[in-house]
Amino acid sequence: MTTAIRRWSIDRLVPVLAGTMVLLSLALMLAFSPWWLLLTAFVAANLLLYGFAGWCPVTLLLQRLGVPRTGCPATERNQ
Template sequence: MASLPRHQGWSIERLVPLLAGAFVLISVLLAVTFSQWWLIFTGFVGANLLFYSAVGWCPATLLLRRAGVPATSASCPTLRAQADPEIARREFATGMQAAIQRSERLAIGDWRFVVQVVRGTRSASARYLAKL
């Protein structure tokens, strides 16, 4: 079995479901122990969790963001880029430079191939056989 990914710290996207689960368990225990009215709190937590999954924020995310909790864990480059705009700009520029260099190399290679075919030093089908 493949090893499971390890978490890279606490973020809002991890804390919201954790808090919701804890509040649901606490409110169910309070409903069993004291009064059935505590189940209203369980419904409120469930509604906020649905709202969070549909819209991307809920009252808990506002409080956690104000407390300084990061929105996402920085475990992969895409998430780091989403968390820090400077990283996103740098990675985009690097990716664009690499794409331009690849396209230049391909264009030069295609031009050389056309010249070889015109001169008769290479057959046109060799290009397709080379790709296989």
């Protein structure tokens, strides 16, 4: 029995990066200014765009960096 090594994919990285940015903006808001909540709103808008359209600016960047769209190829999913 072989196990496929799970690679970081765009589908996994987008929510991880979004959550990191939300926590960062909340910390910056508490430390400096409530205006940092605009970063949270921007992240939320990008998550909505990603949910409805399937892409956001981060996905374009990750694709150019060579990150795969899904964690494993279609041939490995059925094994």
